[in-house]
Amino acid sequence: MSAAAPFAQFAYLRSPDQSASQPVLHPVAIVGAGPVGLSLAIDLAQRGLKPVLLDDSDRIGDGSRAICFAKRTLEIFDRLGVAKPMLEKGVSWQVGKVFQAGECLYQFDLLPEPGHKMPAFINLQQFHVEKFLIDRAQALGIDLRWKNRVVAVDNNRDGARLSIETPDGRYELEADHVVACDGARSPMRTMLGLSFAGEIFDDQFLIADVRMQAAFPVERWFWFDPPFHSGQSCLLHKQPDDIWRIDLQLSPDADAEHERQPAVVRPRIERMLGHADFELEWVSIYRFQCRRLQTFRHGSVIFAGDAAHQVSPFGARGANSGVQDADNLGWKLALVMSGASPDLLLTSYDSERSEAADENILNSTRATDFIAPRSAMERVFRNAALALARTQPFARRFVNSGRLSLPTPYTGSVLSTPDVDSWSAGLVPGAPIPDAPLESGQLSERLNGGFLLLAGCAVPAGLVPAGVAHVAPGADDILLRERFDLTDNAAYLIRPDGHVAARFRQADQQRLDAALNRARGVFDADR
Amino acid sequence: MPIDSRPRFADMDAAYRAIIEAHRGLSHEQSAALNAALVLILANQIGDHAVLAEALALAKATIAPPARQGAD
Numbered sequence: 001m002s003a004a005a006p007f008a009q010f011a012y013l014r015s016p017d018q019s020a021s022q023p024v025l026h027p028v029a030i031v032g033a034g035p036v037g038l039s040l041a042i043d044l045a046q047r048g049l050k051p052v053l054l055d056d057s058d059r060i061g062d063g064s065r066a067i068c069f070a071k072r073t074l075e076i077f078d079r080l081g082v083a084k085p086m087l088e089k090g091v092s093w094q095v096g097k098v099f100q101a102g103e104c105l106y107q108f109d110l111l112p113e114p115g116h117k118m119p120a121f122i123n124l125q126q127f128h129v130e131k132f133l134i135d136r137a138q139a140l141g142i143d144l145r146w147k148n149r150v151v152a153v154d155n156n157r158d159g160a161r162l163s164i165e166t167p168d169g170r171y172e173l174e175a176d177h178v179v180a181c182d183g184a185r186s187p188m189r190t191m192l193g194l195s196f197a198g199e200i201f202d203d204q205f206l207i208a209d210v211r212m213q214a215a216f217p218v219e220r221w222f223w224f225d226p227p228f229h230s231g232q233s234c235l236l237h238k239q240p241d242d243i244w245r246i247d248l249q250l251s252p253d254a255d256a257e258h259e260r261q262p263a264v265v266r267p268r269i270e271r272m273l274g275h276a277d278f279e280l281e282w283v284s285i286y287r288f289q290c291r292r293l294q295t296f297r298h299g300s301v302i303f304a305g306d307a308a309h310q311v312s313p314f315g316a317r318g319a320n321s322g323v324q325d326a327d328n329l330g331w332k333l334a335l336v337m338s339g340a341s342p343d344l345l346l347t348s349y350d351s352e353r354s355e356a357a358d359e360n361i362l363n364s365t366r367a368t369d370f371i372a373p374r375s376a377m378e379r380v381f382r383n384a385a386l387a388l389a390r391t392q393p394f395a396r397r398f399v400n401s402g403r404l405s406l407p408t409p410y411t412g413s414v415l416s417t418p419d420v421d422s423w424s425a426g427l428v429p430g431a432p433i434p435d436a437p438l439e440s441g442q443l444s445e446r447l448n449g450g451f452l453l454l455a456g457c458a459v460p461a462g463l464v465p466a467g468v469a470h471v472a473p474g475a476d477d478i479l480l481r482e483r484f485d486l487t488d489n490a491a492y493l494i495r496p497d498g499h500v501a502a503r504f505r506q507a508d509q510q511r512l513d514a515a516l517n518r519a520r521g522v523f524d525a526d527r
Numbered sequence: 528m529p530i531d532s533r534p535r536f537a538d539m540d541a542a543y544r545a546i547i548e549a550h551r552g553l554s555h556e557q558s559a560a561l562n563a564a565l566v567l568i569l570a571n572q573i574g575d576h577a578v579l580a581e582a583l584a585l586a587k588a589t590i591a592p593p594a595r596q597g598a599d
Contacts, residue, residue, distance in 0.1 A: 377559070377563075380556075380560055380563045381563045381566075381567070383560065383563075384560055384564040384567055385567055387560070387564060388564055388567060392568075394571045395567060395571075398567060
């Protein structure tokens, strides 16, 4: 089934760089045109920069990869100008149900509060996401080079030289910054000889995309020990175009080659559905892994997405965290390349996204261990938690079928100004901001690449630092004031990636300027 | 709030007996399931990570160390 036609194909075009007598220098080269590399390239292009985006292929692959895109990622995609077609094409959902032995134990709602522009999740095949991103990249005139395979890296602190293989032979280019977004098997990681340490889980999982007409509600359904797949687990997600994603847990000793045969897969799915009226679109078998690079910065090469960290799919933390890597990196690269910020700002990418990677790996490991217990006694506890969950609300919080992706607060970030005032609610420095409705539009729409000052109604507009956007709630913006605990003289300084840099009960020029400098990685010399 | 080492029930014999009697007539598998459910209920009742960690350490200290591993 892997021989399916590509979803979209693109033309290799010879770049003038290939005819240059000397390697041409670019400010930033991005390796890998998946969701992460494309998001970063679009972000940089929207800032007026000219990234070069290299991809070893010339097509968008078919087949089952990421499908769940979280609210935060959709807010980022909105800033990148691609959310609208994704929302139109994707399947929005927010309710999950957990079953055991055919009975619904409980359900959860991932977005129980109003006032958000984006849904909790959409399900959309990765190839659609990539196509929308490529359309946007092309509209922005991004230098996207298909069939450009990086085969060697000469990596130095102040830049890197890449050797690139193309249908016209090999050429070299130089870049001040290289961002490796080349996926879980990252050739860039291999070329730099970096170890990718972590855990590989024994159990195998069958991932099947099935085409059928079905009347299941648009919800995430997870079964522990279902009657149709005894002793194992199953996950069902709806995708667009009558495609359904089914994850079936297999035993550690299952023969992957055998299990992926349609003659073996079909009866498993027939047992689940109770009928044979479906087509198999895609089948693959995985052993899940939770691994990461020890640091995401090596010389002038920065790693992002699966190239930097890999998680099991329970919780939708792969592509989502990768796009959030890009969101963290874009504005920082732009400030450093313009000379406005020191290199330290890029170091904060490593520390902040390390915190996110660790959180994602922790959650993904816990979920995988709950779904596939490692010992007989772990299974006894797992089943006890499930049995209690039928009647006891507390036990539902022990049950773990995947903790779904939320943006990570950067709790220890050097860019944050610690609170000095007294706050009973709202968002602590480093926290990702929630969306909220404004008199016109949404808060999430006001983040347009730069910093933002969210200021109470008594804060004079003259206090807003130069180059910083200003949002003041109107009289009716109650949700906004509640979510931020925003009193009349208070102000939040919000980073371009929508994390809180600082907040003050009584905003003043000096503290605001200091916080803004700090968030840009500019510290006083005596600090 | 450390683990309280003093007897806490007015009738300790009765409390112990209640636990034992709950297991009477159960298979080994049923007993294991009962214990697991009980641990989860009591852990939630405690609701304190530090106390839970101390209780786990105290319980673990009662387990004989594993037999020396042979050379395999």
